[in-house]
Amino acid sequence: MEKIQEYIQKLAPKAQFEEGGQYPTAIVESGDLRKVAAGLKEKGFDYLMCLTGMDYKDSFGVIYHISSSKEKKTVIVLKVNTTEREEPVIPTVSDIWEIANYYEREAYDFYGIIFAGNPDMRRLFLREDWVGYPFRKDFVADDSINPIPTKVPKPDDYESVPYYTIDKDGKLVKKVKSLFENKDCIVNIGPQHPSTHGVLHLRTKLEGEIIKKIDPQFGYIHRGIEKMCESMTYPQMLYLTERLDYLCGTMNRHGLCLCIEKAAGIEVPARAQYIRTIFDELTRIASHLIGWACMCNDMGSITAFIYGMRDREKIMDIYEETAGGRLMINYYVVGGVAQDIHPNFVNRVKEFIPYMRKMIEEYHTLFTHNPIAKGRMTDSGFLTKEQAVALGVTGPSGRASGWSCDVRKIEPYAAYDKVKFDEVLHQGGGTFDRYMLRLEEIEQSLRIIEQLIDNIPEGDFRAKVPAIIKLPAGEYYQRVENARGDFSVFIKSTGDKNPYRVKFRSPCLSLVTALDPMCRDQKIADLIMISGSLDYVIPCIDR
């Protein structure tokens, strides 16, 4: 740690270091940012985990959480501030970490921070004609500024892309370029399309059946969840997390619970930890089943889809008995779980494990060994490890490219340090690797549940929690592994009962941005299959 501090100091002599935080934190001046970023990248910090825009009222800032694909446990936080409020400018790092391109667009969208040098400064979620930047603390949410349109609005201009550069005199220059050329054949896949897995809009440039370029448009289901969180108490926020990625709701909620518990210093009883781990793994199985089923459906095999849904139904039934809900079960609360498990729970889970193992065999017979399916999956959709790291593609898709990025192993939480399981890794990075990896992960999840289900300790299922939870002032970051990858929660608290800023790192955004490099020069049919194999969920991106 000391070494990195010295290293940063050498690159940017004016850098300051914050003490007492969760991760080593360096505050650098915006002039030094690119130098420090490039230096860190050289040292192996190739994974930009999270980029958070901030409004400190007197200044704007950006927080970078950076990690490494080799030294997985190390996380460094970089902070940059600018006091300019009219036209805040911060240099881009999108050429250093590829995914920063999209993260910076998000920060621009919410805070109006201009990233000089970023080749694409469109808004990420809001419409181009939206007035103002909603996450600024002085934003006025008045209907007269952004009225609900009563006339048919002008069609969105998807073509022109503004970008900013700094000229020789140090002045900011706005330029506009065109995304596509006039003669290009552009097909809009989505936002209403059966296979985009939500309201995603892919502007696809085609030559015959061959894809030449994909430009994803987000924001059709943007609800401003992070903004809503700023006016909520901590227990209220929990209910929004399951609306992010509805297929792994419990895991997202787990992330926020852990973050609040860590900040407030609440000790979670062992029983609750075990129950949470079992529920997380059940959710992972359910989510992977949907992923498998939808991918088969995308490839035209509807029977496989129904088989997957049938087996997921068993998990839903187990949920319903204990938690009362099926999709969004609202089961985890700060300090534990909402109620104790149902007396049938253990038996039903034990019945489910051998059943699921048998069904995976059936899936292999039905679909994996099918020559058409295998022929289509083995030769398309390759993502190298370098690309995966640069784009922050974590979870099953990252591990299929050979990147060991399982947060359950890196930063074990709940009962994950008490169980034995393998992190499934594939080296190919193709569609078939991702497909197989999901089925293999189901087996690992079953293994985890098997080890825990008989050993749920007696005791409280919930710790005593104060009626009003106030987090001490500070910044808290918590990573969990959900079914799609590294889901992180960032909370900045000022000691109030509401958070000052909440940021959810969505693993799905990376997955969608990876579509373009993966699908170039492949067929439309492949695009649908590859997006099925990435298994993204749109509400998680749009937030």
Place this chain on the structure above:
Amino acid sequence: MLELDKLVELIQTFLSDSIGIDWLVKLIEYVLIGVGFLALYAVLALILILLERKICAYFQCRLGPTRVGPWGLLQPIADMVKILLKEIIHIDKTDKILFKVAPFIVIMGSFCTFGALQFGKGICGIDFNVGLFYMIAISSLGVVGILLAGWASNNKYTLIGAMRSGAQLVSYELSAGIALLTMVVLSGSLQLSDIIEGQAKAWYIFQAPIPALIAFVIYLIAGHAETNRGPFDLPEAESELTAGYHTEYSGIQFGFFYLAEYLNMFIIAGIATMVFLGGYQPFQINAEWAEGFNEVMAYIPTWAWFFGKVFGLILLSLWVRWTFPRLRIDQLLKLEWKILMPISLLNLLLMTVWVLIFE
């Protein structure tokens, strides 16, 4: 016993006895036959729709339709009423005439082929000396309708669907045609009634087991591809192209595409039955000891044999459709041009040699 050719004769004599004017009798007969075929076409479509929904439901551990009528029997009728009542949406910026003509061409191609099928002994719309050739020719007309639908809709999805369909049908028409040609070498006739009569003692698939079986399998694959159904449903590919060439159609216009798709399945199975499985001929064993068995088989009416075999083949096609994932366009063309096509050409040669040696 339960043969229908007696009924046909009965009607014929009744009409000519009571009216006596030759051309008027003919006219009435034509109208009767036309109405009869239209009714059969519609009823078969209803049966096939229900059958598919039920069978695929059982493949997928579901129940299928159960609410309308006992065992969901009235479901296709309810569907049909719904489709008739639905508004036909008129879209701006389409090629109006071609857009409207396309579904008619599709259903016409399928209906004209339907008329030439031999449903039982003496029951067929038309039986002429180039029957098989006529069927191959007229059933290919459907692709024109599909191409027109895709082009006239002025939509990129439909266009891609139509182009896929064009590539697919033109390719698979070849192997299907050559597979049938192989059997023509064996039968020595293009007339369907001759082909079927030639199988009275043993079906062609048993007469020349090796080349006929190969041709049969090739025809089933190619025929399945011609019906645009999974795993060859690329022109529709609902997960890629929303609904392919008929994305923009609604109401009865869509209904025409839908009907034609189901009936094409029946027609392909019908041709396979007539050419390979003896058409309406009963199953016979050519041996002394099996006389009793042959008698029993012959007792079953010919139309029952035909429909039984056809529905058996349809069941096979449903099974394939609901099991396999969809092919990609390059795999589809590779399967045809690199595998099916060379095999069927070689098979044609094999059949010629077989006929020269054994007959």
